[in-house]
Amino acid sequence: MRTVGTVLIRWAAAAVISILAAGGIATAQEPHVPAGGYSELSVPSSMGPVKVQVQWAKHGGTAALYVLDGMHATNDVNEWTRQTDIMAQFADDDITLVFPVGGEASFYTDWLRPSAFNLQRVTYRWETFLTTELPDYLARYGVSATRDGVIGPSMGGSAALTLAALHPGQFAFAGSLSGFPDLSGPGMPEAVCTSMLAVGGYEVDAMWGPPLGPVWRQHDPSELAEQLRGTSLFVSAGSGVPGPEDKWDSAIGVAGSLTGFGLELIARGDSLRFQQRMQSLGIDATWDFPATGVHEWGNWQTRIAEARPQILGALTGG
Known part of the structure; x- marks a missing residue:
């Protein structure tokens, strides 16, 4: 014989199942993330x-x-997350840090086709991911898609400015650290082509077609300068001279600094040309050209710390 307690328990369970099926308490199924916590997500994309x-x-x-x-x-x-203390820098701030994983030599853009040289199997669609698929996914966690910032070093710096120019409704802040924001400038198409081949055998034409062609120029921050008006901007590049944050305590560190010397000189010259372009249009930005710094993570860790107050001001007002 069933007891009254057993009947009540079964009735309550059935009622809960019925409510869930009807969507009556949908909030119970939403992702829950502790404030200030850390997660690793697997986000669907094309x-x-x-x-x-x-x-x-x-x-x-x-x-x-x-x-x-x-x-x-x-x-x-x-x-x-592996090379710097960025998470500690922003640990007490009311801002979510989003670290996409992958995208080697992609410039975080939508490619025309896969690279043939290295038999790439999937066509990069990073712009679509960062501006549609990922924001839609993060909205489930309460993250806004209209008050974001984007920043990166080197390739990621150029991409950050391009994304902000093409999607001003999403990005209120953009930062380039040792980036190449004048991609159509003297020697830059050749430098990009050489770098992409060296990194993983990527064919530059698969990205935007022929260098200096119309699609290439549509992704050049210098060509898109007017579309950055009103965005909070931080643009930095070191001098190529090793600073206190650069590693000279091992053979690998010395080799990295020597390689970073040349790359940083290119980034410096390219960023200075971008500064001239922006100033000719009367567009404001924070320009940071320190006397030291090579194309390495120690430099970028220092630069992100310098940019942090501006980032917080642009995104949170604090």
Whole structure:
């Protein structure tokens, strides 16, 4: 014989199931993330699942900073989380840090086709991912798609400015750290082509077609300068002279600094040309050209710390 207690328990369980099926308490099924916590997400995309590392806003704020990787982006972690203390820098701030994983030599853009040289199997669709698929996914967690920032070093710096120019409704802040914001400038198409081949055998024409062609110029921050008016901008490049943050304590560190010397000189010259372009149009930005710094993570860790107050001001007002 069933007891009254058993009947009540079964009745209550049936009622809960019925309510859930009807969507009566849909909020119970929404993702729950502790304020200030850390997650690793697998986000669906047209490229397949993309890993995204996330440090959630300390107090549940809705603003987000998309932190892009450099040319050597790997598929296991975003190098910012491995090479720098960026998460500690923003740990007490009410801003979510979003670290997309992957995108080697992609310039975080939508490619025309896969690269033939290295038998690439999937066509890069990073712009679609960062401006549609990922924001839609993060909205489930309460992250806004209209008050974001984007920043990156090297390749990621150029991409950050391009994304902000093409999607001003999403990005209120953009930062380029040792980036190449004048992609059509003297020697830049050749430099990009050489770098993409060296990193992974990527064919530059598969990205935007022939260098200096119409699609290439449609993704050049210097060509898109007018579309950056009103965006909070931070543009930095070191001098190529090693600073206190650059590693000279090992053979690998010395080799990295020597390589970073040449790359940083290119970034410096390219960023200075971009500064001239912006100033000729009367467009404001924070220009940061320190006396030291090579094309390495120690430099970029220092620069992100300098940019942090501006990022918080642009995205949270604080």
